[in-house]
Amino acid sequence: MPQPDSLSLTQRLKQAGLRLTAPRKVILRVLDAADDHPDVEELHRRAQALEPGISIATVYRTMNTLAEHGLIERHSFAAGRARYEAQPAEHHDHFINLETGEVVEFRSDEIERIQQDIARAHGFEIVSHRLDIFVRPRR
Amino acid sequence: MPQPDSLSLTQRLKQAGLRLTAPRKVILRVLDAADDHPDVEELHRRAQALEPGISIATVYRTMNTLAEHGLIERHSFAAGRARYEAQPAEHHDHFINLETGEVVEFRSDEIERIQQDIARAHGFEIVSHRLDIFVRPRR
DNA sequence: CACCAATTGCGACAGATTCGCAGTTGAAAC
DNA sequence: GTTTCAACTGCGAATCTGTCGCAATTGGTG
Numbered sequence: 001m002p003q004p005d006s007l008s009l010t011q012r013l014k015q016a017g018l019r020l021t022a023p024r025k026v027i028l029r030v031l032d033a034a035d036d037h038p039d040v041e042e043l044h045r046r047a048q049a050l051e052p053g054i055s056i057a058t059v060y061r062t063m064n065t066l067a068e069h070g071l072i073e074r075h076s077f078a079a080g081r082a083r084y085e086a087q088p089a090e091h092h093d094h095f096i097n098l099e100t101g102e103v104v105e106f107r108s109d110e111i112e113r114i115q116q117d118i119a120r121a122h123g124f125e126i127v128s129h130r131l132d133i134f135v136r137p138r139r
Numbered sequence: 140m141p142q143p144d145s146l147s148l149t150q151r152l153k154q155a156g157l158r159l160t161a162p163r164k165v166i167l168r169v170l171d172a173a174d175d176h177p178d179v180e181e182l183h184r185r186a187q188a189l190e191p192g193i194s195i196a197t198v199y200r201t202m203n204t205l206a207e208h209g210l211i212e213r214h215s216f217a218a219g220r221a222r223y224e225a226q227p228a229e230h231h232d233h234f235i236n237l238e239t240g241e242v243v244e245f246r247s248d249e250i251e252r253i254q255q256d257i258a259r260a261h262g263f264e265i266v267s268h269r270l271d272i273f274v275r276p277r278r
Numbered sequence: 279c280a281c282c283a284a285t286t287g288c289g290a291c292a293g294a295t296t297c298g299c300a301g302t303t304g305a306a307a308c
Numbered sequence: 309g310t311t312t313c314a315a316c317t318g319c320g321a322a323t324c325t326g327t328c329g330c331a332a333t334t335g336g337t338g
Contacts, residue, residue, distance in 0.1 A: 019304055019315060037222040037242050040294085055318045060295060062316095075222045075233065075269070083176040083214045084202055086148060094214065095258065098266055103176050106261065111253050115272060118245055119234065124274035127237055130214070131270045133254060135263035158284060158335050179326085194287045199326060201285095 008032070009071055016069040023058050026051045031066075037075060093131035147171070148210055155208040162197050165190045170205075176214060232270035 007015070009028045014020055030038075030046045038046070044059045066072045083103075091112070095104040111131070119126045146154070148167045153159060169177075169185045177185070183198045205211045222242075230251070234243040250270070258265045 021304065021316060023317070031224075034224065037224050039222045053318085057296080057319075058317055064296095073224055075224070075271075083178045084170070084182065084206075084211050085173070085176050085214070086170045086211055095261060095263055097263070104261060106257055108253055108257060111250055114247055114250050114253075115270075118247060119272060119274055120277070122234060122243065122245065122274075123277055124234055124236070124272075125277045127273045127275055129270065129272040131254075131268065132214075133258060133263075133268040134266045135258055135261075136266055138259070138262055138264045160285060160335065162286070192287085196288075196327080197286060203327095 012071050013066070013069075016071070018065065018069065022051070023047070023054045024062055026054060027059060027062050031072065093133070095133050095135050098134050098136050151210050152205070152208075155210070157204065157208065161190070162186070162193045163201055165193060166198060166201050170211065232272070234272050234274050236275065237273050238275050 009032055010020060010025075013024065013028065018024075026047045027043065029050065030043055034043075034046075040056065040059050040063060043063070044054065044056045047054045047059060063072065063074065067074045090107065092105040092107040093111075095106060096102075097104065115126065115129060148171055149159060149164075152163065152167065157163075165186045166182065168189065169182055173182075173185075179195065179198050179202060182202070183193070183195045186193045186198060202211065202213070206213045229246065231244040231246040232250070234245060235241075236243065254265065254268060
């Protein structure tokens with residue numbers, strides 16, 4: 001994996017004012033080598049393979065720190081608890097207002113259509129999808 | 140909230156072969172009255188207000204059942220563990236192959252653009268977003 | 279109104295993640 | 309190089325959502 005922004009993860013970590021500790025070196029190496037989307041347990045396993053003794057708590061903390069500083073992306077993050085709504089007649093997506101927690105529904109037939117096209121081009125059939133856009137009010 | 144599909148939740152529940160029990164009556168009433176996206180704790184609170192004694196386990200089970208039968212939608216469901224990737228230079232979205240668990244990245248400038256347009260129309264500024272499309276291979 | 283599988287309440291359990299704390303260690307300042 | 313000290317780590321306990329086993333209850337069909 002090449003360095004995004006033409007800076008290595010290590011460089012970006014230091015740039016963010018974070019310490020380059022031994023466990024972090026290992027974890028960054030693992031992240032850099034990964035071309036998939038590992039979960040914490042898998043990251044821990046790979047880190048352990050390089051350097052036994054790294055605690056899973058450290059992996060959790062490091063991933064949180066890196067995510068806060070924008071060095072990595074966390075997917076499928078359980079944004080708190082699951083939330084429900086009576087099934088609407090028509091699918092819609094959501095804006096989540098980060099300042100208020102408010103949820104606003106919207107729908108775009110255009111987006112729906114493009115999704116179909118791309119999925120088909122990849123040989124997939126869509127079962128479902130979710131599009132959550134995290135926003136804040138424009139000043 | 141009006142009844143989707145021109146059938147009430149109650150009707151659809153019976154239609155699905157599910158029993159209309161006392162706790163479910165209350166929960167359906169709560170769902171029907173909700174115009175937001177409550178979580179289980181909130182649903183339980185509202186249900187308790189109408190009829191004390193309803194267990195939170197029942198709310199969990201009922202929501203699962205309703206979701207399985209398509210009467211409600213579950214958002215932000217913690218699909219197992221969180222997964223990570225080194226922050227890519229460019230944002231991309233994900234296909235999740237439900238049969239294999241495999242994750243495939245894709246990107247559509249068109250979708251990105253439409254999102255911007257819609258957000259702006261709502262008076263929002265996008266902080267981030269996630270688009271996960273759950274798919275299966277086309278036969 | 280009898281029957282019985284579906285459903286419930288309860289508390290125990292589970293899996294993922296966080297936290298408190300004492301000990302360690304980068305790296306900045308001598 | 310030392311010194312210094314807040315950042316960081318490892319550990320196990322704790323927390324937080326959500327699920328489960330089980331005995332008791334109950335829709336709703338015959």
